[in-house]
Every structure is written in C-alpha cells, then in structure tokens.
Amino acid sequence: MTAQAGNSKFVKTMNRQNILNLIRLSEEISRSELVQQTGLTAPTVSDITKRFMHKGLIVESGIAKSTGGRRAVTFRLNPEARYSVGLDVENGHVGVQILDFTGETVFQADFPYQGEVDFSELLGLLENAVLHAIRESGIEREKVLGIGVSVPGLVNMDTGEVHLIPHFHLRNVPLKEKLEDVLQLPVSVINDANAAALAEKWLGQARDNENFICVVGRTGIGAGLFLGGELYQGSAGVAGEIGHQTVEIDGPLCDCGNYGCLESLAGSQAILKYVKAQLKQGRKSMLTELVEDFEALTLDNVCHAASLGDQLALDVFNRTGVYLGLGLANIINILNPEKLLISGDILKYRDYLDRMHETLDSKLLGVQKRCCQVAYSEMGVNSSGRGAGVLVLDRFRV
Ligand SMILES: [Zn+2]
Missing domain, CATH: 3.30.420.40 (ATPase, nucleotide binding domain)
Known part of the structure; x- marks a missing residue:
C-alpha cells in the first residue's frame, strides 16, 4: 500500500468512527446535523450512514422536527447490533455484565468465591462467568465483540498483562493471552479505577x-x-x-x-x-x-x-x-x-x-x-465491570 492510500484509509476509518461516536453521544441525530457537526460533505455522511444501516449498527429512529422544507430522518444506535462482556475481578467475587451496543447493561451476575485464588483458578472463574452470562442472557455469541476485564491492580492496557494484583499476590501474568486461549474471543484488560472512569465518561456523570x-x-x-x-x-x-x-x-x-x-x-x-x-x-x-x-x-x-x-x-x-x-x-x-x-x-x-x-x-x-x-457516582458499585465492557465497545472499529 502506498503512503497516500494508507493515509486515505486512515482518514476514512476516522470519519466513520467520528460519525458513530456522534450518533452514540447524541442518542438521536439527523443526517444534516451530522454534516454540520463533522464538516464532512453530505454524500460522504450519506455513504457512511448507509454502510452502518447495512451492517445493522444503526436504525432510523424517527423524523426530526421540521424546520421547514423536507422532514429529516434521525438515526440512533441499534442496541442489539453488538455486545460486550465486562468482568470485574474483586477480592471475594467476580462480577460479570453484558452490555448492549449503546453501553446499557442487559445482563449481570455475581460469582462469590472463598479464600485466595491462584492464576489458573482465576482463569477458571472468569471463563465460567463469561460462559454463564452468554448462555443465560440468550445473546448470540457471534455478536460478542470481546471481553473486558477490570482488575484491582497494575496492568499494561496495550499487552493485557497484569503486573500486580496485590491482594491476590499475582505478579506478571499474561491475562489477555491466556483468557483469549480459553474463550476464543478478544480480551482487553484494564485497571478497575480506569474502568470506572471510562464508564463515567461514556455513560455517567x-x-x-x-x-x-x-x-x-x-x-x-x-x-x-x-x-x-x-x-x-x-x-x-x-x-x-x-x-x-x-x-x-x-x-x-x-x-x-x-x-x-x-x-x-x-x-x-x-x-x-x-x-x-x-x-x-x-x-x-x-x-x-x-x-x-x-x-x-x-x-x-x-x-x-x-x-x-x-x-x-x-x-x-x-x-x-x-x-x-x-x-x-x-x-x-x-x-x-x-x-x-x-x-x-x-x-x-x-x-x-x-x-x-x-x-x-x-x-x-x-x-x-x-x-x-x-x-x-450514580452508577452504583458495579461501575468497574461496566467500564470493562465499555472498553471493548470503545475499541470497536468499523
Ligand atoms: Zn501500599
């Protein structure tokens, strides 16, 4: 690929991402508002929204209030387009949530455990929580974008490696790699406070x-x-x-x-x-x-x-x-x-x-x-698990 072609591909991806974010943030938005807010041309916006409709990512939600002339269709995200799983590892329990494409929690469960767990036991707990959530929620596995794991410790978000979870006495464990092996789904790892912050930025105060x-x-x-x-x-x-x-x-x-x-x-x-x-x-x-x-x-x-x-x-x-x-x-x-x-x-x-x-x-x-x-926070005690699910949605590229 030439540098120019690479650059053009990058710009197109950015434009699509920008429009998807605007639709998510505004909850409901018309094509002309998207043109206005992105500075893109009307045909470009139209192409992108058609592509999103075709992929089932957005739906027409209604008719914008008439300001004279033709009445404009508005778009919103299709909540059922994709899903993410958010896991929350905490001392004594593992929480699991399934988020729809808008970030709403559509399923949640909690798995308490006793005593201290080692890395392989932790992997077993997480695997069990994810499989339980997918099964019990009834969502299609093909629509799951990935798994986000919130951990109370030091993590490298790029590699998904956990440097340290002090209360578990776990050091330098390749959580992303091992969990992906087990679940055959993409995994992202995030510190629990960062996860909660991400949830607040996307959906909260x-x-x-x-x-x-x-x-x-x-x-x-x-x-x-x-x-x-x-x-x-x-x-x-x-x-x-x-x-x-x-x-x-x-x-x-x-x-x-x-x-x-x-x-x-x-x-x-x-x-x-x-x-x-x-x-x-x-x-x-x-x-x-x-x-x-x-x-x-x-x-x-x-x-x-x-x-x-x-x-x-x-x-x-x-x-x-x-x-x-x-x-x-x-x-x-x-x-x-x-x-x-x-x-x-x-x-x-x-x-x-x-x-x-x-x-x-x-x-x-x-x-x-x-x-x-x-x-x-008005999000309740489970915001870290929700934020882990948000991370997966945030990393989704169209
Ligand atoms: Zn200390």
Missing part, C-alpha cells in the same frame, strides 16, 4: 468533563485520571495509584510492602481489620449481637450497625473519612480537576462520611474548592 478523577475505594483504593479528554496512564501505564500514598508515616503494613498507605487505613479490608481488633479488645458494639463469627464480619454488617447508630461503626467510618479526605485532597490539589467522582464500596457508607467532607474542606486550596465538584 462525566460525559461533559475533560478533566476529572474517578476514585474507586474497595479492598484497594485507586483513581482513574481523565486529563485533557484522555485517560492518563503515565509512563508505565500505572498512574492513579492513590491508595499507595502515605497518609501516616508509621501506619500499618500495606499489601505493597510499605507502611501507612491510604488503602491500608481506609480500604474495605482495613475497615474490617480495625473493627475486629476493637471487638477483640472488648469494645462494646451491636456487632456482637448482629454477627456470630467476627472472622466472617462483612462491610455490609458494619454499615448496618452504623445505620442503627452503633458507636463503633460510626467511629470507624469517621476514622476512614479523615484518611479518605486527606488522600482525595492531595490528588485534587495536585491535578486541579473539574470533578471528582467517588465509587466502589465507599458508596455503601457514604452517609457516614461527614469527616471526609470536613477534611476536604480544610485541606483543599480555595481555588480548588471552587473549581472541583466532589460527588458520589
């Missing part, structure tokens, strides 16, 4: 934001950084590890090997560890009546106790709130985002986080406070 941060707090705490309209990944693809910022110099040992990291003090496991230690020391709490075996204590138990006014539960969330406030203030002061969205397990105890807001208020620079809106 950050659709109109170019600079925002999405914090996912679960066993670990990470941030997806959208800067200048792009997911910022850093030089080695592992930016946003805010859970490993030191917030207490002589704090507890973290899974990463350091001491006093944010997630070792404010992650979900850290919350449970603290409560268990307090109970063992004889601290009075309703939890002693609510839970038979302290070792099986869950975050939901602690949230339930807090809702009943239990002082230990309220204290642990106050303590967590101070550390979260410190950690989030640091990242906002450094990056100056328009918005910071909070997601993950933190959503379960958001009602008890006054201390987080107070700490943010005292630690943020005045200008940052005015610029940055701090909000809770």
